[in-house]
Amino acid sequence: MRVELCDALVRHCVDPKFVFLTGDLGFMALEPLQEKAGGRFINAGVAEQNMVGVAAGLASQGLSPWLYSIAPFIYARPFEQIRNDVCLHDLPVKLIGNGGGYAYGVMGATHHALEDYGVLLTLPNLRAFVPAFGADIPAVVEKLMGFAHPAYLRLGRDEKPKSLEPPPYSQWRKVTEGRGAAVVAVGPIAGALWTALLELVDEEKRPNLWVLSELPVAPGEMPEALLGDIAHSGHLAVVEEHVAHGGAGEMLARNLLLKGLPPKRFSHFHAQGYLSGYYGSQLFHRQESNLAPAQILKALE
Amino acid sequence: MDSIYLISTGAVLDSFAQIRLKAYKRLLQMHFESGVGHIGGNLSSLDTLLVLYHQVLQKDDLFILSKGHSAGALYVALWSLGRLTEGDLKSFHGEKTLVSGHPAPKWSSDILFATGSLGHGFSLAAGVVLAKKLKKEPGRVFCLMSDGEWQEGSNWEALIFSVKKELGPLALVIDWNGLQGFGRTQDIGGLDPFAEKLRALGMPVEEMDGHDPIALEKALNRPYPALRTLIAHTHKGRGVSFMQDKMEWHYKPLTEPLYRQALEEIEKLQGGAS
Numbered sequence: 001m002r003v004e005l006c007d008a009l010v011r012h013c014v015d016p017k018f019v020f021l022t023g024d025l026g027f028m029a030l031e032p033l034q035e036k037a038g039g040r041f042i043n044a045g046v047a048e049q050n051m052v053g054v055a056a057g058l059a060s061q062g063l064s065p066w067l068y069s070i071a072p073f074i075y076a077r078p079f080e081q082i083r084n085d086v087c088l089h090d091l092p093v094k095l096i097g098n099g100g101g102y103a104y105g106v107m108g109a110t111h112h113a114l115e116d117y118g119v120l121l122t123l124p125n126l127r128a129f130v131p132a133f134g135a136d137i138p139a140v141v142e143k144l145m146g147f148a149h150p151a152y153l154r155l156g157r158d159e160k161p162k163s164l165e166p167p168p169y170s171q172w173r174k175v176t177e178g179r180g181a182a183v184v185a186v187g188p189i190a191g192a193l194w195t196a197l198l199e200l201v202d203e204e205k206r207p208n209l210w211v212l213s214e215l216p217v218a219p220g221e222m223p224e225a226l227l228g229d230i231a232h233s234g235h236l237a238v239v240e241e242h243v244a245h246g247g248a249g250e251m252l253a254r255n256l257l258l259k260g261l262p263p264k265r266f267s268h269f270h271a272q273g274y275l276s277g278y279y280g281s282q283l284f285h286r287q288e289s290n291l292a293p294a295q296i297l298k299a300l301e
Numbered sequence: 302m303d304s305i306y307l308i309s310t311g312a313v314l315d316s317f318a319q320i321r322l323k324a325y326k327r328l329l330q331m332h333f334e335s336g337v338g339h340i341g342g343n344l345s346s347l348d349t350l351l352v353l354y355h356q357v358l359q360k361d362d363l364f365i366l367s368k369g370h371s372a373g374a375l376y377v378a379l380w381s382l383g384r385l386t387e388g389d390l391k392s393f394h395g396e397k398t399l400v401s402g403h404p405a406p407k408w409s410s411d412i413l414f415a416t417g418s419l420g421h422g423f424s425l426a427a428g429v430v431l432a433k434k435l436k437k438e439p440g441r442v443f444c445l446m447s448d449g450e451w452q453e454g455s456n457w458e459a460l461i462f463s464v465k466k467e468l469g470p471l472a473l474v475i476d477w478n479g480l481q482g483f484g485r486t487q488d489i490g491g492l493d494p495f496a497e498k499l500r501a502l503g504m505p506v507e508e509m510d511g512h513d514p515i516a517l518e519k520a521l522n523r524p525y526p527a528l529r530t531l532i533a534h535t536h537k538g539r540g541v542s543f544m545q546d547k548m549e550w551h552y553k554p555l556t557e558p559l560y561r562q563a564l565e566e567i568e569k570l571q572g573g574a575s
Binding site (some may be wrong): 084 | 406407413414415416418420421425426427428429430433435436438454455458459461462465
């Protein structure tokens with residue numbers, strides 16, 4: 001999604017409010033933006049606390065700063081700056097975290113982002129954007145350009161079915177119909193699940209797959225059609241490459257309880273850390289956490 | 302000082318010396334009435350804040366208090382200009398107040414940022430001055446920091462960034478009172494020789510008596526270098542014998558007899574107008 005991001009930002013960087021800061025990352029990806037944005041593309045160095053503080057200062061003066069790094073370096077290292085400088089003041093700082101979940105694979109645990117939006121959504125005013133497909137990026141960037149609050153943009157790898165195009169970007173999208181469970185998948189992992197579902201011809205078993213791309217979800221933000229799918233099947237399953245605590249599963253389950261609409265069955269597929277103590281690809285870690293599509297489909301039966 | 306300024310209390314034209322005396326007394330009163338500590342670091346920074354607000358800051362200039370625990374001195378400086386009311390100061394540290402122990406966000410155009418956790422103000426100030434540069438807007442940025450605060454690594458990040466990006470006009474003022482929450486700054490952080498360290502990283506440094514309003518005003522209003530650090534040598538609890546340079550007055554609240562004594566000493570020290 002980095003290429004799509006760069007292309008979209010190149011289109012928007014002529015906006016006089018635009019400023020881009022990177023924590024020394026983006027080599028072989030962001031050069032076109034660097035060239036186009038000129039003095040408004042700033043390599044802030046390996047110093048994320050300062051970068052976020054500077055961004056808050058920029059935003060306080062009416063500018064619209066975008067910050068880029070590998071996900072954990074943008075949300076975990078400078079957490080207090082995000083909390084105090086950005087969120088307490090409700091400033092429109094955009095934090096871009098590349099490599100949500102296990103996307104950095106065998107690069108190791110320090111580069112994974114398993115608790116990013118859960119941690120950030122404890123803060124006031126912040127909204128997390130988790131686009132699922134590369135095609136979402138232009139719309140997300142467009143939306144964020146006009147977004148007046150702190151935002152976290154979690155980037156991953158586009159895993160959509162090769163033969164299909166996703167519906168236009170929105171917080172909620174339904175991509176498959178069936179008579180099985182209502183499945184809500186957060187961000188790119190929805191693409192992997194969607195691909196697997198194409199081979200599932202039995203409509204009785206085929207889940208209704210919903211792609212969720214913006215958090216938090218207020219109780220009123222759950223679409224009626226989703227509530228209908230949950231009621232019809234009696235089963236809500238939430239899939240996310242994020243730990244259970246603070247994730248979308250807990251959030252949606254709470255919403256249903258608040259609405260007085262608890263599902264008969266609730267399943268939660270989520271990141272479980274490093275169960276074996278070994279490291280590998282994104283798929284290796286998904287499999288350890290029962291997040292691979294085949295594992296999910298089997299569990300849903 | 303012979304400059305003439307308007308002070309809100311009584312709406313008469315007072316000399317800076319009178320403003321200063323009133324501000325010192327009002328700060329002591331505020332901390333006594335609220336039963337709140339942090340008076341030591343407020344007294345050490347009050348002169349800098351008064352000079353900044355009365356003799357330095359112009360329409361396009363911006364100020365950031367990085368040492369948020371000197372909120373009391375900031376509130377009193379704003380009160381001395383009529384930007385906070387007597388009622389505001391009476392509510393200091395109270396219930397349902399905006400005048401909290403450390404500056405709160407989003408309520409006063411004079412307080413750009415909520416601070417209190419140390420090591421934030423320098424980066425914020427760097428961002429503000431960078432915004433001015435990018436927007437081609439006039440105005441200077443000032444940031445008041447503590448000495449102990451330099452134990453925070455984020456300041457060194459901000460230092461590298463500001464020097465490398467040639468930011469300015471930005472003046473950091475360090476309230477160098479030598480004491481922090483639980484000991485002497487030099488014993489805990491070992492920053493000396495601090496000025497040499499900053500200079501080695503490309504930051505120009507000037508040192509002065511932080512209780513000399515003339516020296517402060519000259520240094521703060523000097524236009525060059527655009528990015529610079531002013532080390533203001535100060536005394537924690539300045540002007541009050543039992544507080545001055547005493548570590549425990551970082552946190553200790555005032556009793557009534559001590560408050561009366563402090564007022565008398567301040568009156569004696571500054572009453573004749575300096």
